[in-house]
Amino acid sequence: MRAQDxxxxxxxxxxxxxxxWVDDGGFSQVISARxxxxxxxxxxxxxxxxxxxRARDAAGFEAKRDTYVVAVP
Numbered sequence: 001m002r003a004q005d006x007x008x009x010x011x012x013x014x015x016x017x018x019x020x021w022v023d024d025g026g027f028s029q030v031i032s033a034r035x036x037x038x039x040x041x042x043x044x045x046x047x048x049x050x051x052x053x054r055a056r057d058a059a060g061f062e063a064k065r066d067t068y069v070v071a072v073p
Contacts, residue, residue, distance in 0.1 A: 002032040003055035003063075013054040016069070027058050039071050047071040 003009050009025030016037045025031045039049065048068040056062045 001035070001053055001055075002030070004030045005055070005057040005061075007061075008058040010056045010058050010060075013056075014052070016051045017049045025056075037069065043071045045071055045073045 001012060001014060003012055003025070006029060008027035008029055009031045010027065011025050012021075012023045012031060012033060014021045014035055016035075017039075019037065021033075021035050023031065023033050037049070037051075043049075048070055050066065050068050053065045053067075054062055
């Protein structure tokens, strides 16, 4: 994930299924991070796993995007 804001990034928050990651942006104007989603064993192929991305800037504004990943065999 990559977030950019002239005011500075306060934090990134990613939720995928039951997993969650939070990164401190340190008020940098740009932050990027990589995440690895571990799909639990026994998850049926074709299952849609919801993913939410949130970035909050230094002024308190928050951008949110929702999507999903699909489990494959």
